[in-house]
Amino acid sequence: xxxxxxxxxxxxxFLKDSAALMGGLVIGxxxxxxxxxxxxxxxAAKPAPVYPPxxxxxxxxxxxxxxxxxxxxxxQGVYTSLPMLIAEELEAxxxxxxxxxxxxxxxxxxxGFGMQITGGSSSIPSSWEQLRRVGASARILLVRxxxxxxxxxxxxxxxxxxxxTHAASGRMLSYGDVADAxxxxxxxxxxxxxxxxxxxxxxKPVKRLDTPEKITGRAQFGLDVxxxxxxxxxxxxxxxxxxxVKRFDATEARKxxxxxxxxxxxxxxxxxxxxxxxxxxxxxxxxIEWEEGAGAGVSTARMREDYRALxxxxxxxxxxxxxxxAALKSAQKTVSAEYEVPYLAHAAMEPLNVVVDxxxxxxxxxxxxxxxxxxxxxxxxxxxxxxxxxxxHTTFLGGGFxxxxxxxxxxxxxxxxxxxAVGKPIKVVWTREDDTRGGxxxxxxxxxxxxAIGRDGRPVAWKHTIVGQSITAGTPFEAFMTKDGIDVTSxxxxxxxxxxxPNLEVGLHSPKNQVPVQWWRSVGHSHTAFVVETMMDExxxxxGQDPVQYRLAxxxxxxxxxxxxxxxAEKSGWGKQVLPAGHAYGVAVxxxxxxxxxxxxxxxxxxxxxxxxxxxxxxxxxxxxNPDGIRQQLESAVVYGLSAALHGEITLENxxxxxxxxxxxxxxxxxxxxxxxxxxxxxxxxxxxxxxxxTPPIAPAVANAVFxxxxxxxxxxPFDRAALA
Amino acid sequence: MSSLNINxxxxxxxxxxxxxxxxxxxxxxxxxxxKYGCGIAQCGAxxxxxxxxxxxxxxxxxxxxxxxxxxxxxxxxETALGKTVQHAWQEVDVPQCGYCQSGQIMAATALLKENxxxxxxxxxxxxxxxxxxxxxxxxxRTAIQNAADELKGGAK
Numbered sequence: 001x002x003x004x005x006x007x008x009x010x011x012x013x014f015l016k017d018s019a020a021l022m023g024g025l026v027i028g029x030x031x032x033x034x035x036x037x038x039x040x041x042x043x044a045a046k047p048a049p050v051y052p053p054x055x056x057x058x059x060x061x062x063x064x065x066x067x068x069x070x071x072x073x074x075x076q077g078v079y080t081s082l083p084m085l086i087a088e089e090l091e092a093x094x095x096x097x098x099x100x101x102x103x104x105x106x107x108x109x110x111x112g113f114g115m116q117i118t119g120g121s122s123s124i125p126s127s128w129e130q131l132r133r134v135g136a137s138a139r140i141l142l143v144r145x146x147x148x149x150x151x152x153x154x155x156x157x158x159x160x161x162x163x164x165t166h167a168a169s170g171r172m173l174s175y176g177d178v179a180d181a182x183x184x185x186x187x188x189x190x191x192x193x194x195x196x197x198x199x200x201x202x203x204k205p206v207k208r209l210d211t212p213e214k215i216t217g218r219a220q221f222g223l224d225v226x227x228x229x230x231x232x233x234x235x236x237x238x239x240x241x242x243x244x245v246k247r248f249d250a251t252e253a254r255k256x257x258x259x260x261x262x263x264x265x266x267x268x269x270x271x272x273x274x275x276x277x278x279x280x281x282x283x284x285x286x287x288i289e290w291e292e293g294a295g296a297g298v299s300t301a302r303m304r305e306d307y308r309a310l311x312x313x314x315x316x317x318x319x320x321x322x323x324x325x326a327a328l329k330s331a332q333k334t335v336s337a338e339y340e341v342p343y344l345a346h347a348a349m350e351p352l353n354v355v356v357d358x359x360x361x362x363x364x365x366x367x368x369x370x371x372x373x374x375x376x377x378x379x380x381x382x383x384x385x386x387x388x389x390x391x392x393h394t395t396f397l398g399g400g401f402x403x404x405x406x407x408x409x410x411x412x413x414x415x416x417x418x419x420x421a422v423g424k425p426i427k428v429v430w431t432r433e434d435d436t437r438g439g440x441x442x443x444x445x446x447x448x449x450x451x452a453i454g455r456d457g458r459p460v461a462w463k464h465t466i467v468g469q470s471i472t473a474g475t476p477f478e479a480f481m482t483k484d485g486i487d488v489t490s491x492x493x494x495x496x497x498x499x500x501x502p503n504l505e506v507g508l509h510s511p512k513n514q515v516p517v518q519w520w521r522s523v524g525h526s527h528t529a530f531v532v533e534t535m536m537d538e539x540x541x542x543x544g545q546d547p548v549q550y551r552l553a554x555x556x557x558x559x560x561x562x563x564x565x566x567x568x569a570e571k572s573g574w575g576k577q578v579l580p581a582g583h584a585y586g587v588a589v590x591x592x593x594x595x596x597x598x599x600x601x602x603x604x605x606x607x608x609x610x611x612x613x614x615x616x617x618x619x620x621x622x623x624x625x626n627p628d629g630i631r632q633q634l635e636s637a638v639v640y641g642l643s644a645a646l647h648g649e650i651t652l653e654n655x656x657x658x659x660x661x662x663x664x665x666x667x668x669x670x671x672x673x674x675x676x677x678x679x680x681x682x683x684x685x686x687x688x689x690x691x692x693x694x695t696p697p698i699a700p701a702v703a704n705a706v707f708x709x710x711x712x713x714x715x716x717x718p719f720d721r722a723a724l725a
Numbered sequence: 726m727s728s729l730n731i732n733x734x735x736x737x738x739x740x741x742x743x744x745x746x747x748x749x750x751x752x753x754x755x756x757x758x759x760k761y762g763c764g765i766a767q768c769g770a771x772x773x774x775x776x777x778x779x780x781x782x783x784x785x786x787x788x789x790x791x792x793x794x795x796x797x798x799x800x801x802x803e804t805a806l807g808k809t810v811q812h813a814w815q816e817v818d819v820p821q822c823g824y825c826q827s828g829q830i831m832a833a834t835a836l837l838k839e840n841x842x843x844x845x846x847x848x849x850x851x852x853x854x855x856x857x858x859x860x861x862x863x864x865x866r867t868a869i870q871n872a873a874d875e876l877k878g879g880a881k
Contacts, residue, residue: 073822074822075820075821075822075823075859076821077821207815207818208818208820210820210823211814211815211818211819211820212815213823214820214823214826215811215814215815215819215820215826215830216758216798216799216801216802216811217756217757217758217759217797217798217799217827218758219823220757221757221760221824223757223760223761224751224757226755226757232752257741258741274752275744275748275752275753276748276751276752276761277740277741277744277745277748277752278741347858348822348824348858349760349762349768349770349822349824349825349856349857349858349859350760350762350822350824351761351762396822396823396824397822398760398822398823398824398825399822399824399858399859400822401858429761431764432762432763432764432765432768628818632818632821635860635861635863635864636821636859636860636861637860638860639857639858639859639860639862640858640859640860643858661763661764661765661767662762662763662765662767662768662856663765663767667856667858668860668862669853669854669856670848670849670852670853670855670862670865670866671849671850671853673849673860673862673863675863676863
């Protein structure tokens, strides 16, 4: 998800405010028996003078180091990479590191966004300085405590592998020995960080800390939470977005053994039962008449026509260099094309779910959320409590992809509403069908581009009009992500096109309808990279030039784009490698979340079916924290993008979502999996995003390969709708 | 009342005989390693072994499991084969979000039990029914091949 970086007005303000809020870094240690987690929560937002027992590190007497991670682990590896940042400077024994998820507290706020949230591929970039300082401050205090105990100068002591040694006297103390004393010391003010050349852990492949739990079934996801006296609830929601219950009859449903109660809640009818199966059985027996409202009129077939027409009209100007209209009129070689991409569900493997224990004066929530601060605020508002009275336990997330950072806290608010109605601890479970049909999709988009090249083949004009819903309109994010009517996430990757084009215009229409939309892995880039990079391929073809060379010539002012493009071309053997008969390469390059990724896809078309055999990725994400984590994320991002490119589509008829489960909303399966190679550009730049940037280039890379094979341009997704036979 | 044998232990469960085994494991026994993903045998997250064969617990009525040995991810390490597969998974660092991995490991173990030396094509066929949205398929293949090599080594 977004937001990220400089495009967002006000980000600098957030940075400043959050730094002030934290009052410098708060580091502390305490032995578990002295109070545990609650202490961290109490002390968190207070200014530095009172020693706030901190938040990120706990060192036990047995030298176990618990790192409290303030980002949600949804597969992207933050339970490993973030502890690495602390451990590096702490000089910790990595084998004794444990991880715990953070409670909700201001001290755990994202350093850029001023709230606790995981998204925008920003966990490493936003924690890079912060957590290394946390680790370094802790190390200084531990050394200071040991030196004081020995009565020797700190400068004679050395910290390594969770031990402090004094070489001259041959003495040694473990971190656990001095943790308690260190916790009483005043925080150091000026903390020097290591230079990258001295890193022992950062930059080395490190195995994930969560793997043992995840291969034995012990890892606890939200759906795995069972608390005493808890009922399982399934909600019958309106088949049409925005619909309300007109009347319902639960007579038959109530007869199902195990059903404990049936309640009307704002989102529909809640069936509370002793378990999932009776709840589901009973839900199917409900008779509900819906007041469907305007949402019943939504049809994606109709929208497609409307969007295409709108794309031919001028929208709000997101970028204007030169005069594209005039340049198009005078150009000799022009090309124009329409593009369409559908609504997409996130379809995380774990369907949405929330456990709520609501009492008169407190509310405890267990869920896999990416957005703790906002969810807590909305849960409190719904429950009629103060945010401090709401506790959220963030479990492992069985995939997030943005869905679990819902900008209006949809699934959390509903669960609290259900808890209020039922009056007992509840777990709201979304079935796969509920999850697929629950909205908050990646928006459907239509684009129209007119472009022209000059005599030398270089583009002289580019006029791009984008049509699609704003994902931030009507959410708390609108205020700082939409400016002059332009949602930055709608045009990112299009208005920020890196190629040197003298006459360039990007326009935007943001129509509204009842279908809730939201960020989806790589956000606006998931659509703009497809449009921009397939059109660039058309221009290269029109110019009669090699697609890689053509792009490189236009990336003269964008060395990091050019760097990944060259690397992917070199590693794939672009232009040199002799491919099997019927195979072709396609290429695309894109920057998102401040990282640069080029992908070369080796593709064949067999009986009209696209097959992707191999994807060579080159990435420049600045300094590398965990190279194996980066490989995992690129592999994952490619597969996620490829699922959408080949198969993914949510359509609506009469306001109803057509797809429901994995048979008609189809993720990539094992037998379709390409080989994926990841090559990382060495860099000393600060680290940038890695969870999402691998997704945008895959669809255009595949489409461009298909053109080479078939002469057909794929301009709409999913590709398996195209007739290629 | 259904009488079951789960991970080598006899258990009695008071559930409607049509209740899918998945929900008996999860809601009645709190064996949460077996996951719900789709409920219609499309994703394989609920894969368990019934007398050693991989089945989808979400569409297996508990009545069908009666009198048979049910093995879930929680009981997999009881066998040398299960341990070997889990070890291979650990070495390759397969999981990302991890939600599908119980099903992947159960399916892989059932494959290797029937076919200790599967070809790439056989692995793809056997694993095609188990979805992963994080894209861990290549690592799964590597882990299965490593486990097969390990087993071969052990037999020598």
